[in-house]
């Protein structure tokens with residue numbers, strides 16, 4: 581069985597990250613929006629179940645899923661949405677249907693390229709405002725201020741695809757290309773007309789990346805209202821990548837090789 585219901589596998593860290601990102605004041609997710617995951621071993625992740633609210637999550641709100649089996653489904657061009665839905669089904673447990681989020685493929689795709697412990701996907705209003713605008717693709721191409729560059733680095737943009745097998749394939753293809761061209765996984769992935777994905781080896785890193793993405797979006801929305809965004813000089817940004825202290829700060833936040 582690809583997906584199982586096993587609340588005892590859900591760590592306090594994953595639960596606390598989920599509750600924190602689900603706090604209404606942060607405006608990252610409402611209702612059953614968003615999902616988080618933790619890598620449990622070489623293959624298994626704990627990932628939020630479909631229909632569960634981040635703001636009131638409990639260990640029962642998660643399922644465990646095999647990354648290798650789901651990545652194989654992404655990479656098989658014949659996989660249908662119905663097959664994916666069946667693979668995410670952990671059956672009826674304690675009177676409730678338990679199924680992995682439709683966006684589980686985002687979480688398993690990341691782990692196909694790096695053993696990042698935490699992945700957090702949310703739908704922040706400020707970021708979607710830009711990702712649903714005429715500026716979507718280029719909105720975050722250039723950092724607007726230095727802490728953004730340090731915490732987020734260069735984000736990956738994935739154009740809109742319907743959640744499910746189609747988004748899984750689009751995300752996987754873009755992430756693979758990013759890995760092949762840059763040699764590393766981005767800390768932040770922007771999903772066109774949809775939301776963000778924060779990738780870190782720590783729960784605190786996922787939170788920091790998510791909050792900085794929201795701030796970066798608010799700065800841009802303000803700058804657009806003031807006549808337009810002027811990004812940082814590419815010369816300065818290039819320096820950020822080579823500066824040891826900045827690389828060290830990025831490494832601390834993401835916990836991943838820079």
Ligand SMILES: [Zn+2]
Pocket residue numbers: 614683701702703774775
């Ligand atoms: Zn989503």
